[in-house]
Amino acid sequence: MIKLIASDMDGTLLNAEMQISEENVAAIRYAQSQGIEFMVATGRNRAEALPPLTQAGIECAMITLNGAQVFDKAGNSLFSAPIEQTVVQKTLALLDEHEIYYEIATNEGIYTANKEQRIENFASAIAEMMPHLTYNMAIAMSVARLDFFPIHIVEDLHELVMRDDLSVLKIICFHKEGAKRLGPVAKEIDAFGDLAVTSSGQNNIEINHRNAQKGIAVSHVANDRQIPLSEVMTIGDNLNDVSMLQAAGVSFAMGNGLPEVKEYAKYVTETNIESGVGKAIRRAIDENLA
Known part of the structure; x- marks a missing residue:
């Protein structure tokens, strides 16, 4: 039972x-x-x-x-x-090299260095889950979500993850071209051996500690x-x-x-x-x- x-x-x-x-x-x-x-x-x-x-x-x-x-x-x-600090730095460097937008989920909340990109990516995700919505409606919902679930905006995520009191629990990446751009990056990250790479939508990958x-x-x-x-x-x-x-x-x-x-x-x-x-x-x- x-x-x-x-x-x-x-x-x-x-x-x-x-x-x-x-x-x-x-x-x-x-x-x-x-x-x-x-x-x-x-x-x-x-x-x-x-x-x-x-x-x-x-x-x-x-x-x-x-x-x-x-x-x-x-x-x-x-x-x-949490993901080990050195692995986080290595992963962020790779994402920057491939010009992939990412956010960091931590023990203190979610961080981004680009608020506008965050709104656009969430609008795309909402439109994927709710295809009956217009894109403008999805944008409006994304903005409302940002107000309801405040996100920390910082200038430099690389500097942020150097903090010893911060635990990085997940890195979520978005790209409008989906698997075409994210697939090769996911393979490179998977080769690190320390991380688990999954996805919850067509245009994202989610990176966690292997455990x-x-x-x-x-x-x-x-x-x-x-x-x-x-x-x-x-x-x-x-x-x-x-x-x-x-x-x-x-x-x-x-x-x-x-x-x-x-x-x-x-x-x-x-x-x-x-x-x-x-x-x-x-x-x-x-x-x-x-």
């Missing part, structure tokens, strides 16, 4: 309005009534993950920044996997709860979800997920706009999937 469920957020738990549907909320409540713990496993940091959960009335543990940080229900940090992966974090939480991985269920849609789909005994890919992601999952559910998470949870419980 499933005892722990970990769900991705963007493109998975969240619908086109970036909210958790009533059907998903009801299914989560149903799971909890069966003694099953629900948690999220997201590329977002905790501050960005909280609002839709709070709006839906869901309090849960969180795996954030692709597994770089794990929090309990009360928001206490349980586990973190900061959703699958490792889910395994860490399950072990802490003394739950065998055979009794863990995971749900996701993109490449940064693959490690947790591989780790869990029961795994679901979203109907809107990438084809290659579906190959790693045991089951496929409906899309995020069809409350695929809720349907997967009820199916897994009612059919006692394994």
